[in-house]
Amino acid sequence: MSATARVAGKVHKWLALLMAIQILFWFVSGLFFAIAPIEQVRSEHMRAVAPPSSIPISVAATGLQRIAGAEPGERIEVRTMLARPVALIVPHEGRPRLYDLTSGQQISPIPAPLAVQIAEADHAGEERAARVSLVTEESTEYRAALPAWRVDFDDGANRGLYVAQDTGVVTARRSTLWRVFDFLWSLHIMDFKNHEDFNTPLLIGATALALVMIVAGIILFPSRLGHNAWKRRRRRDRQAAGS
Template sequence: MASTIHKWLALLMAIQILFWFVSGLFFAIAPIERVRSEHMKAEAQPAPVAIEAAAAGLQRIAGEAPGERIEIRAMAGAPVALVSPSEGRPRLYDLTSGRRISPIPAALAAQIAEADHLGDQRAVRVELVTENFPEYRGALPAWRVDFDDGGNRSLYVAQDSGTVTARRSTLWRVFDFLWSLHIMDFKEHEDFNTPLLIGATFLGLVVIVTGIIMFPSRLGLNAWRRRRRARREASRSEA
């Protein structure tokens, strides 16, 4: 009976154990830097913003709503200020004109993504994303900028801040799919405390423990011990 239960549990767990080993092997082989497309990020030197230009630009937006944090940087060759309030969406301003430029348009998002992407690739498609999904869980709304670079890369540019918030590729999508199999979260791909994973791990432990317990029997050691005991008892009886 125990052997039958063990066989059925092992059969039940075989596929998931295969997923664990295949995905684990992939995670060990695939360099995480390439999964994240870090090798395709352009190494552009940050453009400095003169203090005088920043001060004059802040004077131009002095009448705007206050912010808890103000970040000044260069974007697309022009000085900008990102004003982040304690509540609500961040606001991006062109310090040269004092004009608010967020939410940024698709053309500017494509320009930002092309500057961030290594090489001279041009965007082939720009699409607005308004909801998080397994491939992207970042600032919303965001522009998804696709490149036909052999890796099917997509860069996500936050519409409010104009920053690249995620880089995705075919390699990343394979990694993410195998991760969902590994942690058994087939919907969101991020929860490794799912009841499925806990139950599968428990069943796997049961299979291993019962296998160890039954191992001597499978080798015939129990039968050998019974025969040896029987011979001893027979020898005592003859004596």
């Protein structure tokens, strides 16, 4: 074995011992990502399909007149919520405000019972909400609009729907499958705290070491196949024939 092959063998061996667990994490998580349908991870298959609803211009205009005295905003969105027309006023700064165009009353921040109705209307199936809790801080599971109501369903998947308190919009759907996906993603990108940064020094360093290990393995490959020993035998045979 040549000196280069001996050095490559030591480098390959010790880096393989050092990186074995993380490489296992990369392969296991990568296999899971390839197998798990992303639509099911995001619970899109459990989203109720509601027929599109339109708001007559006259209804929208009359409703906007009812809230003419409200504080101005940067933009106004008119839509339906639980089959009734609502208007969302989004200020340049501060929290959005949601109004019922039928009564002209502000309905945000929406209460828990209304959040439950919104979540149940969004959730496909016959299950009803089992628990509701207020979320005021970001977590690895939820990073969208705050505050928000978390509405949990006992549907066999520990599914939770998040409803933004200011807009009445379902902003996230989480399940056991999503949580497993998120955990494996944290192992894959080596961001064990926030589960979202794939430019961490830890990941860069581990990837660089894995690359060195692969290069060392490539250098070592001919020796492991017996190519170098075959060349030495051939050289000896030629020398013996020449003498």
